[in-house]
Amino acid sequence: MKLSDKTTSMAEAVAAIPDGATVMVGGFGVPGTPFALLAELARQDKRDLTLIKNDANETGTGVDLLIASGRVRRLITTHIGLNANAIAAMNEGRIEVEFCAQGILAERVRAGGAGLPAVLTDIGMQTELSAGKQIVQVEGRCLMVETALRADVALIHADRADPFGNLAYRATARNFNPPMAMAATTVIAEAEVLLPLGGLAPDEVETPGVFVDHLCPMAEITEEYGVVRR
Amino acid sequence: MKLSDKTTSMAEAVAAIPDGATVMVGGFGVPGTPFALLAELARQDKRDLTLIKNDANETGTGVDLLIASGRVRRLITTHIGLNANAIAAMNEGRIEVEFCAQGILAERVRAGGAGLPAVLTDIGMQTELSAGKQIVQVEGRCLMVETALRADVALIHADRADPFGNLAYRATARNFNPPMAMAATTVIAEAEVLLPLGGLAPDEVETPGVFVDHLCPMAEITEEYGVVRR
């Protein structure tokens, strides 16, 4: 028995994403955002996308390449305050934005990856985030149904990987990457370092390769991945 | 800022557990079972316990020290086939046993640790495990409510730890330990190796010390932890 090789070029992996796809994107600010995969998505001119991402990056970078150019129809997110394009697009009705509480977004994605149709929670019960949510009563408590989120494609940024798609992350570049790497029909991961099979110790793997479909080695660590000087 | 020291002797940590407590216990078979903490629980003659554990270990070892001596009132578990004492105690009505599907036990515990009151699932829908479960309809689907499990105390076995209670595990000794280490009011972890603060790299920590209340270094790795010769 040996494990299969899932290394793919970014161009090829991204080419299979259809227009209209729902795409989950890892990252919280710069760390963990798969800038290279996002640039390829823009380069291939994919359109009518639904994005699921914690934030909208900053103007001119990351998912803003897709938002500012009108490629995004809908965005499920927690906070877009650092991207004036996204705020303007939302205010002008050019994109539809659904806001989630941050930990509930993480749990909805995790539920999708764990094959659970929904979780029950009281988070946001007395806020406007509860508007339109189904309420059920369990053991005398009123709880909101938060349905699982799954995507057609997840775009993941890893620090290290092997050809089977086992992934390990760095510091706060984890964020939404581990749950999203379990919650899509097709999981595409970019990795800064591609190790040979066996190069990641089994105890060191954070996302088992079983969840990953395409492993894309990165050609270079571009400036977008660097320290932001404000 | 520095992180506090949570190292405690097993005798002291276990002494605070009251009779009648609900106790989660990590482990799947031998790997990950906190045999030393369980022996201390038996030595201190704690009684009327509710245990939450994947399995009942084998006769004469682990939780059987508590079951065979009549200290367990109730057991929430997935499979007890390797412990004839436990089967007999169940059949004779000396302990009450609630069986869960294994992954649903893991999710109920994880929900407890994640502050989610319940998850919704279709697992076991057409089996007798669905008996008595609340059903809710979400987006046209009938789903079962699986309520979160929390415990008064969790007993955890880790491979390496630091004094703040950061934990790392070995191989298949993970199993129920990471979710249980988040799901109890008081989390007591035994560790084979106690490293100084900083001895576990931040990327290497699997259970953040924030979840752990008492870290108990193990005096020795007794025979029970060894390879079972059948």
Added chain:
Amino acid sequence: MSADKIVPLKPADPRGRMVARAAREIAPGMVVNLGIGLPTQVVDHLGPDYPVCLHTENGMAGVGPTLPHELADRNLIDAGGAYVSPIPGSSYFDSATSFALVRSGRLDLTMLGAFEVAENGDLANWKIPGRFSPGAGGAIELAQKARRVVVMTTHCDRKGNPKLKRRCTLPLTAAGAVTRIFTDLAVIDVTPAGFTLRECAQGVSVAEVTEATGAPLRLPEGDIPTF
């Protein structure tokens, strides 16, 4: 050995042939969970170059060969308690992640044992009321959520009673889950029309299989291949 071929062992006994035949169900690149007991023996038919990822529900993907006690790692077992080994690319994870993989559709195939299989695909393999009720462990999720569920079992129980039936009489593990059954006598598919014979074991006649099956057995047109 070719990377795409199952090791062509030729076991002499009927059970061995059943296991060897079942092993051919595993396509290259699959993620597979082998149930405790007979299904585990399928491992012996997967060569070192065959691309397959074995999953064990206690928290490992890329399960490697079983080790003798003197070489065993005390922290590394499969769900049946056997001491196993890693292969390059193996990973360990907790029980929540392990069943996330099962429920979310990343498990391509599971091979399970059975007490009873019904012609509608119902499976009973975890409980015999009053005699055997140790709990279902991970069986319910494996049977309900693997993309493909096949059963490997002796065709009849120890008393000679058929395990393949019109309806299960024992508590179900999962309803309508099984798509194919490998026995010491035959390979049988579960179809919308019921059991359909696909292959007979060497030296076993169609009449013998029909006789040993507790529900109508459809015979496709043409010859029935032998395994």
Added chain:
Amino acid sequence: MSADKIVPLKPADPRGRMVARAAREIAPGMVVNLGIGLPTQVVDHLGPDYPVCLHTENGMAGVGPTLPHELADRNLIDAGGAYVSPIPGSSYFDSATSFALVRSGRLDLTMLGAFEVAENGDLANWKIPGRFSPGAGGAIELAQKARRVVVMTTHCDRKGNPKLKRRCTLPLTAAGAVTRIFTDLAVIDVTPAGFTLRECAQGVSVAEVTEATGAPLRLPEGDIPTF
């Protein structure tokens, strides 16, 4: 420096004194999340030997000092985007685990900014309809689930209007969550009977605090201490 003492900085300006006073709310051994903005400055008052674990919701426990750009790790930020550093015993985790910690009661204290706080403890700090609606981020879970929620804010907004009110007029972050408010003028508790004055800032009179508060302010018997 004693391990159990907050660094006794004595800032000259009112905001600095507010931050210094709020820092004394952190008891040894606490797990604390400091909201973006003013609350983050509390870090400057926690000495290197003070036993406290800072949490940032993007996935770190044991947040250490902020680093200048030339020393920054591009993969290590806090939720406000500042480049931070690890300390011995720090750990990194994903967003699901980060909020599991918050919701399951492992976060002892959060200090948040506010647009409005009501006398019943309601907090509004994420949205001004028509003007500011970037999304709540992690604020709702922090405010609803931390064991203790305190607010740090200027007593009045830029136009001089009170932020402490009978009822919030803006969309709520969480209902009945806030137990104490630190401002540049006073320390005020939220009690079942409404706002209660606990301390006045140096040089600020009780009358000034009452005047600047948009709801009745109860005065306990005896002297009001100064900070």
